[in-house]
Amino acid sequence: MEKQITRFASWLKKQNAAFFFSILFILFSLYFLITSFDYPYHTKFGIGPGFFPRWVSILAFITGVIYSLTSVIREKFSFEDAFPGAKGIGNVLLVVASIVLFTVIAPYTGFVIAGSLMLFSIFIKQYTLSKSIIYATLITVICFLIFKKAFSVPLPINAWGF
Amino acid sequence: MIESLGSLMQGLAVAISPMNILYCFIGCAVGMLVGVLPGIGPTEATALLIPLTYGMSPVSAIIMLCGIYYGGMYGGTITSVLINTPGEAASVVTCLDGYPLAKQGRAGVALKVAAYGSFVGGILSIFGLVLLAPPLADWALKFGPSEMFALLVFGMCMVVGLMGKSLIRGLVSIFIGLLLALVGMDTVSGAVRFTLGSNQLVGGLSIVTICMGLFGLSEILVGMENLSQTNKVSSVASSKLRKGEWGPTIGSIIRGSFLGFFMGLIPGTSSAIPALISYSMEKRLSKHPEKFGTGIPEGVAGPETANNSYVGGAMIPLFTLGIPCSPTIAILMGAFMLHGLTPGPTLFIENPIVVWGTIASMFVGNVILLIMNVPLANVWAKVAQIPNKMLYPVVLIVAILGAYTVSNSMFEVGIMLVCGVIGYLLKKLDIPMAPIALVFVLSEMMERSILQSIKINKGLSGLYNSPICMTLLILSVIILIASLFAEYSNKKSRFLTSDDE
Numbered sequence A: 001m002e003k004q005i006t007r008f009a010s011w012l013k014k015q016n017a018a019f020f021f022s023i024l025f026i027l028f029s030l031y032f033l034i035t036s037f038d039y040p041y042h043t044k045f046g047i048g049p050g051f052f053p054r055w056v057s058i059l060a061f062i063t064g065v066i067y068s069l070t071s072v073i074r075e076k077f078s079f080e081d082a083f084p085g086a087k088g089i090g091n092v093l094l095v096v097a098s099i100v101l102f103t104v105i106a107p108y109t110g111f112v113i114a115g116s117l118m119l120f121s122i123f124i125k126q127y128t129l130s131k132s133i134i135y136a137t138l139i140t141v142i143c144f145l146i147f148k149k150a151f152s153v154p155l156p157i158n159a160w161g162f
Numbered sequence B: 001m002i003e004s005l006g007s008l009m010q011g012l013a014v015a016i017s018p019m020n021i022l023y024c025f026i027g028c029a030v031g032m033l034v035g036v037l038p039g040i041g042p043t044e045a046t047a048l049l050i051p052l053t054y055g056m057s058p059v060s061a062i063i064m065l066c067g068i069y070y071g072g073m074y075g076g077t078i079t080s081v082l083i084n085t086p087g088e089a090a091s092v093v094t095c096l097d098g099y100p101l102a103k104q105g106r107a108g109v110a111l112k113v114a115a116y117g118s119f120v121g122g123i124l125s126i127f128g129l130v131l132l133a134p135p136l137a138d139w140a141l142k143f144g145p146s147e148m149f150a151l152l153v154f155g156m157c158m159v160v161g162l163m164g165k166s167l168i169r170g171l172v173s174i175f176i177g178l179l180l181a182l183v184g185m186d187t188v189s190g191a192v193r194f195t196l197g198s199n200q201l202v203g204g205l206s207i208v209t210i211c212m213g214l215f216g217l218s219e220i221l222v223g224m225e226n227l228s229q230t231n232k233v234s235s236v237a238s239s240k241l242r243k244g245e246w247g248p249t250i251g252s253i254i255r256g257s258f259l260g261f262f263m264g265l266i267p268g269t270s271s272a273i274p275a276l277i278s279y280s281m282e283k284r285l286s287k288h289p290e291k292f293g294t295g296i297p298e299g300v301a302g303p304e305t306a307n308n309s310y311v312g313g314a315m316i317p318l319f320t321l322g323i324p325c326s327p328t329i330a331i332l333m334g335a336f337m338l339h340g341l342t343p344g345p346t347l348f349i350e351n352p353i354v355v356w357g358t359i360a361s362m363f364v365g366n367v368i369l370l371i372m373n374v375p376l377a378n379v380w381a382k383v384a385q386i387p388n389k390m391l392y393p394v395v396l397i398v399a400i401l402g403a404y405t406v407s408n409s410m411f412e413v414g415i416m417l418v419c420g421v422i423g424y425l426l427k428k429l430d431i432p433m434a435p436i437a438l439v440f441v442l443s444e445m446m447e448r449s450i451l452q453s454i455k456i457n458k459g460l461s462g463l464y465n466s467p468i469c470m471t472l473l474i475l476s477v478i479i480l481i482a483s484l485f486a487e488y489s490n491k492k493s494r495f496l497t498s499d500d501e
Helices: A001-014 A019-037 A051-073 A087-108 A112-124 A129-150 B002-014 B019-034 B042-053 B058-083 B093-105 B107-140 B145-162 B167-181 B207-225 B246-265 B272-285 B298-320 B327-338 B352-373 B377-383 B388-408 B410-428 B434-455 B461-465 B465-491
Strands: none
Touching: A001 A129, A019 A051, A051 B167, A051 B434, A051 B461, A087 B207, A087 B410, A112 A129, A112 B002, A112 B388, A129 B093, A129 B388, B002 B107, B002 B352, B019 B042, B019 B058, B019 B377, B042 B058, B042 B167, B042 B207, B042 B327, B042 B388, B058 B093, B058 B107, B058 B298, B058 B327, B058 B377, B093 B107, B093 B298, B093 B327, B107 B246, B107 B298, B107 B352, B145 B167, B145 B434, B145 B461, B145 B465, B167 B434, B167 B465, B207 B327, B207 B388, B207 B410, B207 B434, B246 B272, B246 B298, B272 B298, B298 B327, B298 B352, B327 B434, B388 B410, B434 B461, B461 B465
């Protein structure tokens, strides 16, 4: 299994990232194109809500196809060149995961606990355990006080009011 | 002219009210801060503070947000000179002579020249704004839907033509913006489109959330890749300009003012472009071009003046045509809309207090920034020393709060995350993001104008029967062809690729 993952990773590194992105873009524009047929092109009052999306998505689709061709011919970006190494990607994924964690738990735990956990998960790789806890809690509490108290933003809170 | 000055005086009365001075000060201070910090720019900061302006009067809100924009231009200089790290893209050129000056123990000269140049450039461009905006708005009032559509197409072509190294990548960016703008209720027919059945998308996506993700979160993600950066600061030794340096410096400030102002009028440019052009122009005009890059004051004065006077020029298309020239201006346009104002020619008639109050506040803001700049340079330089491993998490939680406050919902945080990941991918693939923001705010106007044009003219005849339309459309084609030609000749400068202000 580990061997297969390593083989997949080394295969992916050499692939053309721009081409993969162009395929995603084509699918994105195709969704809009197909869905645009759900809205009338004409209505009895004139041009309908389907007119603009249909033309925009057709042009987007064409642009996507041209981009995919140019990405193969002259605008190659291999994953290896475009993206950082495993450590860098790990840091990026950590931030993404911590935001997901925050978004999921904040409505239940309240802002302060969710925010502290999110920052702690980022700080722990850079600071000691005690510093990570202190920094994460302190920054979250300061933000909470500024936004909740000073700007009256209705932040998610728990039963204890934070 | 006299009428404009009279209106400006009324605006000044609004701008110098204690509360508005306070908001202007907050905006300038935040602008300076984000200009100094390499990880965050005026675009993200403006997006971030919009939700906090909901409770304010429209004029106070716009004054504060504008302060961030031009404050950012001042702030970027300090780190360019003292630590050779531009806080924002417009200050990249300042490093070339600013940092060598600092190494010679003349950092004070570089900062003073930059501050005075920025001040003069800022003030002159505001005068240009005062003089040019009202007649241009009057002229724009004659625009029908066909002309407006052609103008928007022209603006988009300028954006795609000037930003990025590749035309096709610019077009990809444009269409991402256009497609994202289709989500939500169609303002013409009232039909709900592309919401995937989600009630939270009926109102459409928010420009604030999108920009926060595309510009803010993506910057954090890129920054998180490498957290080991530390900055060494030169001290601000006080020194004066030498005999013989005054003349060339004043000349470069005057030239930079005009250059920046007129560059600001062109949609799709960024403040980095006039700074770069000013530097090469000064080098060409200098009697000692070989000294450029070794630390001479005019190498700092010209670019710094140009990037600040750009701000005044860039406000003209927003105030008169409702067209943003840069991502920050696009967010400002979003702020106008959130406060029930429609940027464009009618703004001068319907909300003169907001327009003239904002313009007058820019005078006040420039004075505040001049005071905050040189005397506090050492303090700002200390701020720039905050390590990235502390800075980025702090910016992250503030960005999350900013996204949350858009509709007080975690849904917006999710949208910001998606946009942030998209922005990260776009950065890695060298696809410019600024067109997404610009086109996103223009899309609704574009759809409405083409539908109205078709309805009025019973077809597309409105586009080719109007001389203005034809001129703009022909110019659009020329821009695209020229851009394509430049791309294949590899003549585009790398400075033109910047998404930052």
